[in-house]
Amino acid sequence: MSPEKKPQTMKAATAAKKLGIYLPAAPAEFQNTEISRTELAELTAQPPEWLATLRADxxxxxxxxxxxxxxxxxxxxxxxxxxxxxxxxxxxxxxxxxxxxxxxxxxxxxxxxxxxxxxxxxxxxxxx
Known part of the structure; x- marks a missing residue:
């Protein structure tokens, strides 16, 4: 049996670049955590209010x-x-x-x- 695969994650800076946002303006909990590909896809598909505001303003x-x-x-x-x-x-x-x-x-x-x-x-x- 193979061990369970760990989900791929990226640094917050990489995720911010992929989302097209300025990292220092993002919330601290986003800046200080690694983001999985699944979470990035979710953020892209259904952006929270802070992300929509950052992208717009x-x-x-x-x-x-x-x-x-x-x-x-x-x-x-x-x-x-x-x-x-x-x-x-x-x-x-x-x-x-x-x-x-x-x-x-x-x-x-x-x-x-x-x-x-x-x-x-x-x-x-x-x-x-």
Whole structure:
């Protein structure tokens, strides 16, 4: 007989990343426990109130902030944005964009355009 298998668990930081939340803003009981895959699936399927509030209002982790602002994570670092931002702060930045945000969004748009050009070129070459 084989021993009973132990359920796979992950650190709270990994679970927070998978849930798209900023770990320091999560409740202490979430931060201090390991999360099983079953618990993560349950949190995803039926998020508790604290999780829904964090996802909606923030503070958001850097990758989510970058996505909402339309810039790269590197762009945030270049601008000196190290802290997590709330949805209200992001909305304020988008309403009246500072110079760094305009520059970083233009850079991001140029990168996307170049990637599209290269992809189209490669597709054309593949057809030949």
């Amino acid at each position: 923030g503070p958001h982790p850097r990758d989510v902030v970058a996505q909402k602002l339309g810039v790269s994570i590197s762009g945030l670092a270049r601008a000196g944005v190290d802290d997590a931002l709330t949805s209200a702060q992001i909305k304020d930045l988008l309403a009246e964009p500072p110079a760094w945000l305009v520059t970083e969004r233009a850079t991001q748009a140029a990168v996307h355009a170049e990637n599209a050009r290269v992809k189209a070129r490669n597709a054309e070459r593949a057809q030949r």
